[in-house]
Amino acid sequence: MLKxxxxxxxxxxxxLESSKDPRHRYLxxxxxxxxxxxxxxxxxxxxEGLKRKYFHSHVDEPIILHRKEIVNQKYPFHSLRxxxxxxxxxxxxxRFLDKLEYTVITVVIDKLEHKIRYQVWQQDPYHYSLxxxxxxxxxxxKDLGLxxxxxxxxxxxxxxxxxxxxxxxxxxxGTEYVNCQVxxxxxxxxxxxVKQKSNNIAGLQIAxxxxxxxxxxxxxxxxxxxxxxxxxxxIAHILEKQKYYRSASGKIEGWGRKWxx
Numbered sequence: 001m002l003k004x005x006x007x008x009x010x011x012x013x014x015x016l017e018s019s020k021d022p023r024h025r026y027l028x029x030x031x032x033x034x035x036x037x038x039x040x041x042x043x044x045x046x047x048e049g050l051k052r053k054y055f056h057s058h059v060d061e062p063i064i065l066h067r068k069e070i071v072n073q074k075y076p077f078h079s080l081r082x083x084x085x086x087x088x089x090x091x092x093x094x095r096f097l098d099k100l101e102y103t104v105i106t107v108v109i110d111k112l113e114h115k116i117r118y119q120v121w122q123q124d125p126y127h128y129s130l131x132x133x134x135x136x137x138x139x140x141x142k143d144l145g146l147x148x149x150x151x152x153x154x155x156x157x158x159x160x161x162x163x164x165x166x167x168x169x170x171x172x173x174g175t176e177y178v179n180c181q182v183x184x185x186x187x188x189x190x191x192x193x194v195k196q197k198s199n200n201i202a203g204l205q206i207a208x209x210x211x212x213x214x215x216x217x218x219x220x221x222x223x224x225x226x227x228x229x230x231x232x233x234x235i236a237h238i239l240e241k242q243k244y245y246r247s248a249s250g251k252i253e254g255w256g257r258k259w260x261x
Contacts (some may be wrong), residue, residue: 003188004030005039006105007203008136009211010155014126016111025112028215029129031137032207033103033245034150043100044202054079054089064197065205067212072178090231093209097238102206103140104243106214107132108222109260117261127166132258134167134183135175140245141186148186151193153204160194167192180207205219214239 011028019025034043051057051065055076063076073080080086088249107129114125123131134150141148150167154160169189174180195201216228217236227240228231244256253259 001127002146003036004033004141004146005203006148006150007032007132007201007207008130008133008150008152009204010126011211011215012122013111014159016125020112024218026105026108026110026215027125027129028108028211028218029126029133030104030106030211030214031133031140031150032103032203033137033140034101034203034206038101039202039222043206044095046100047202047205050092053092054085062200064200065209067209094234094238097206097210097235100206102243103245103256104121104210104214104239105133105136105140105245105256105258106211106218107136107258107260108218109216114261122145124162124166126162128168128260130163130166131170132260134170135178135257136258137181138186142182147188148184149189149193150187151203153201153208154194154196155227163192164192175204187212189192210235210239214257215231218259221253221257222259 008029008031011030012026015024016025017024047065048057048059048062051063055063057063070077070080073086080089109129111125137148137150141202141224152163155163162175168190171187172180174183195204197204205261213228213232213235216232217239220236227236239256240252244252246252246255
């Protein structure tokens with residue numbers, strides 16, 4: 001039987017405090033769903049080829065793609081300071097993200113709106129967002145009659161423990177709409193996998209590349225705006241065209257993109 005994995009990346013601020021400053025107002029979790037044999041046989045080798053082509057990545061010292069460093073053209077991505085190289089890399093990266101087989105789910109919580117509406121937090125915003133993300137992932141697996149597990153990038157000991165506890169709580173208790181038995185039936189592990197960036201995991205790198213554009217797209221659509229005109233907007237266009245999880249009728253909102261509260 002095919003086995004899937006949800007690779008998670010976060011954007012924004014997970015703290016309880018909120019403000020009108022967009023850097024602190026929102027928390028976004030994005031999950032990339034891929035079949036594990038496909039990751040091994042297709043995704044990883046093609047991603048490594050892309051990194052070798054532009055950044056001279058080597059198997060002994062692999063380059064780890066990180067969106068923020070790429071955008072700022074910092075070492076080891078300084079070759080992108082050359083305009084022709086940057087344009088070629090952007091073109092190849094978009095083609096790569098377009099042709100790959102994966103499904104995206106993004107959950108965004110507006111912490112300021114939540115505070116205004118409810119006054120107090122019934123649960124940690126990170127747990128709240130993760131609960132909704134896992135709920136949709138399990139429904140994805142249930143629809144296909146498949147199983148899978150979950151992996152996130154390590155953020156430090158304290159953050160990792162919080163994420164693991166949140167995962168275990170959802171696995172054990174279920175959610176308002178999906179009971180714990182469904183989670184047990186379709187998730188193959190009651191433990192969240194947490195890995196260091198240096199492990200060179202293809203799924204986590206793709207999640208890192210996609211998470212910020214997906215957050216911006218979710219925010220734009222919530223505000224009834226078009227997608228950004230920048231490179232991130234081009235990634236978001238790919239996601240809207242074919243990558244977001246959606247209903248049988250093709251609806252993205254509430255399925256592949258969920259706005260909270």
